Every structure is written in C-alpha cells, then in structure tokens.
Amino acid sequence: MTNTPDTPKLTGYDFYKALGSPRFVVAPMVDQSEQAWRILSRRYDAHLCFTPMFHARLFSDPEQGHKYRKEQWSTDKADRPLIVQFCANDPQILLQAAKLVENDCDGVDLNLGCPQHIAKRGHYGSFLQDEWTLIRDMISILHKELAIPVTAKIRVFPTVEKTVEYAKMVEAAGAQIITVHGRLREQKGHNTGLADWDKIKAVKEAVKVPVFANGNILYYEDVQKCLDYTGADGVMSAEGSLYNPAIFAKRDMPPCTWEMAQEYLEICRDLCPTRTGIIKAHLFKILQPSLPHHTDLRARLGKANKFEEFWDITMELKKRLEEERERVGETELAGQEDIKGIRKYGYWRCQPYFRPELPADHGKSKGEKKKELKEAEATLKRSSESTENPEAKKLKESEAVLA
Numbered sequence: 001m002t003n004t005p006d007t008p009k010l011t012g013y014d015f016y017k018a019l020g021s022p023r024f025v026v027a028p029m030v031d032q033s034e035q036a037w038r039i040l041s042r043r044y045d046a047h048l049c050f051t052p053m054f055h056a057r058l059f060s061d062p063e064q065g066h067k068y069r070k071e072q073w074s075t076d077k078a079d080r081p082l083i084v085q086f087c088a089n090d091p092q093i094l095l096q097a098a099k100l101v102e103n104d105c106d107g108v109d110l111n112l113g114c115p116q117h118i119a120k121r122g123h124y125g126s127f128l129q130d131e132w133t134l135i136r137d138m139i140s141i142l143h144k145e146l147a148i149p150v151t152a153k154i155r156v157f158p159t160v161e162k163t164v165e166y167a168k169m170v171e172a173a174g175a176q177i178i179t180v181h182g183r184l185r186e187q188k189g190h191n192t193g194l195a196d197w198d199k200i201k202a203v204k205e206a207v208k209v210p211v212f213a214n215g216n217i218l219y220y221e222d223v224q225k226c227l228d229y230t231g232a233d234g235v236m237s238a239e240g241s242l243y244n245p246a247i248f249a250k251r252d253m254p255p256c257t258w259e260m261a262q263e264y265l266e267i268c269r270d271l272c273p274t275r276t277g278i279i280k281a282h283l284f285k286i287l288q289p290s291l292p293h294h295t296d297l298r299a300r301l302g303k304a305n306k307f308e309e310f311w312d313i314t315m316e317l318k319k320r321l322e323e324e325r326e327r328v329g330e331t332e333l334a335g336q337e338d339i340k341g342i343r344k345y346g347y348w349r350c351q352p353y354f355r356p357e358l359p360a361d362h363g364k365s366k367g368e369k370k371k372e373l374k375e376a377e378a379t380l381k382r383s384s385e386s387t388e389n390p391e392a393k394k395l396k397e398s399e400a401v402l403a
C-alpha cells in the first residue's frame, strides 16, 4: 500500500483487504516488536506487525525527538504491512507524531491498553479508558487529518455491555480496525489470568470494522480456535510469539530454541543492528525452556552485553542441545496434551511460558506479612518448638516470602 495525497483513504474492510487480509498479527511490544523481530516473525507467517508503542510527545519533540526516533524506530520497504503504535493524551501531539510516520507505514494505532504503573503516571494507555471524550478527540483527529487509517487497541471492561459500548464509541470516532485484548485493566503481572473471548466475540458482532482478537494464544492450534470462537478477522499474539516466533507457522512441532535464537541473531548481525538490551531480552524468552537445563549458560547470558557473547552462548547451547535431543529422542515429547492443555515437548523446543502460581498469601502487603510474622513468633514462644508445629511452619513460610 502506498499513500499519496491522491489516494483515497481506505476504511474498514477495504483497508483490511489492502493490508492483505491479515489473520496472524504480531502485537505491539515495547522493546520487543522491533524491526529485527518483525523480520523474523514475517519469515514464519506473521501477516501483519505492529511496532512497539512509541510515546507521541517524545517522538515528536522538536528538540529531542530525533534522538528518540533514532533509538526507537526503524523500518524499510520490506517491513510491510506495518502499523505504528503510539500512546498519547493530547490530540495535537498525537497528530504531530503520526505525521512523522504516515509515509512509512500502513496505519497508526492508538494504545488504550497499557496497564503499567508508568502509563498511570504518564496518563495514557488503559488509564484513559474512562475519558471517552479525549479518546474520541484523539482518534477523530487522526481519522480526519492523517493520510492513512487510524486503528485502536483496547482492553475490555468488567461487563460485556460496557465493553461493546466502548468499542462502538471507538469505531464511531474513526478507528478502522479495533484490536480487543480480552483482559481487564487490572489483569496484569501475576493477576494476568485468562482473556475473555466472549467479550471479544460480542465486540466483533457489534461493530462493522474488522476486529483482531488478543489473549490466550499459547500454541499454533489456539489461533484457529480463537478465530472460530470469536469470529474475529485476525488474531494478535504477544507473549506466545516471543516464546515461539514461529507460532503462526503450521508445522509438526515448534522449532528448536537454538534455531530461532541463531536466526534472530543473524538478522541482527546482517540486516538490522539492534540494541543489546533488546537482543538479550529476546534470547531469554526464546531459550526459556532450555536455560534451566544449562544454568552455567543462563548465568553467562545474564552477564553478557555484547553481540559476540550472545552468539557464543547460543552456539554452545546448540551443541549441547543437539546432543541431548539425539540421546533422549522425541517419541514421548511430541506435543501430547496434559489435563491442563499444556503440551509436552523436549526442552530444546520453543514453548510458552506459564507464570508460577502465587503463594496463598498473595495480595498482602509487606506490612501485613510482617505483622503476621510477629504474631506467629509470639505464638511460637508460647508453644513448643516442634518443627511439626503448624505455627512454626507458618513462620518459616512467612520468612521465606519476606526474604
């Protein structure tokens, strides 16, 4: 898609078709959906990629903006179709930032989903979820003034009704594709939990523009399940794609961790120089199933900060894992599902990450835990010092949590 002043601006499904009717979408990810990652993802069947979220004010700052852009943003002609995402809380500033990319991408997305503390402080992302006038103004200014379409990525509300009302408002303001992340603003970190596909389905049924569904994609098989369940036009994956960059590619088994790590490093070396912090974060995720079996390499990776070190670690891991795969074999590890739906693969293959379950006292503040600890100590003094004593056990557990 090229945008010239004479090209009429595409809307809804015409826009979606011009993008190539994408069904497999790589999510916007700060410091992780950078150009090198997009190259890798497209090789493995991603149809559309989003850039990481850029901060509209920093991006368009007349004095410092060029530095921010140089550090954060790169693209080229092969990097399409592409949607650039911004966070913002001022329509004019958002427009200024969007104007700087309108000739280098296919659409501009407004982030209405970021739930992090930094977004609360900066007043953007999901913390605008209740400021509908501001959201409307930001989307509609891009809809009117930008040469390319505007899209939006939202989170859901606690009820289906409010979620649908919200999505309709976003559509009426001018968003031409809506990505629905089926989690609430509060669902983050250890509280991430499951995304609600029913709410995504309800939005899809209520709006006329295309909808991308986001959340709960762990394996290739989940992509079609999500499309079937929600009726969405495309599925967006973030974490699933970080742990398996070939998540959208149909194949018998997920790729080997070292294969993906090596290919990504080659892209960074030969095509697209990338900041070492970003590379390291990718390696930790791609290699996640393998590193616990080679803790010396995990420690080396933790300390590494040069490309050559990343390369050497990956090559050493490759040598070891190839031998281990040969020795152990894969008959018992060919993707059989357990009762929780977790598939069994060898630790040399890319696999999703499951957050560890929280200790039973999750949610208590450190103060509360200290108080509990003191009470347990006092009780202990009064009782015998047996290790079988439940209070002693509780004390030990509290100490472990506080440590």
Ligand SMILES: Cc1cc2nc3c(=O)[nH]c(=O)nc-3n(C[C@H](O)[C@H](O)[C@H](O)COP(=O)(O)O)c2cc1C
Binding pocket: 027, 028, 029, 030, 032, 051, 052, 053, 085, 111, 112, 113, 114, 153, 181, 214, 215, 216, 217, 236, 237, 238, 239, 240
């Ligand atoms: C490392 C990381 C960075 C993210 N950065 C962004 C971002 O820049 N913009 C955004 O809208 N969402 C961001 N997200 C959220 C994802 O786009 C996505 O909505 C969320 O992770 C749920 O999808 P998933 O279940 O496939 O991971 C990020 C997520 C991760 C894991």
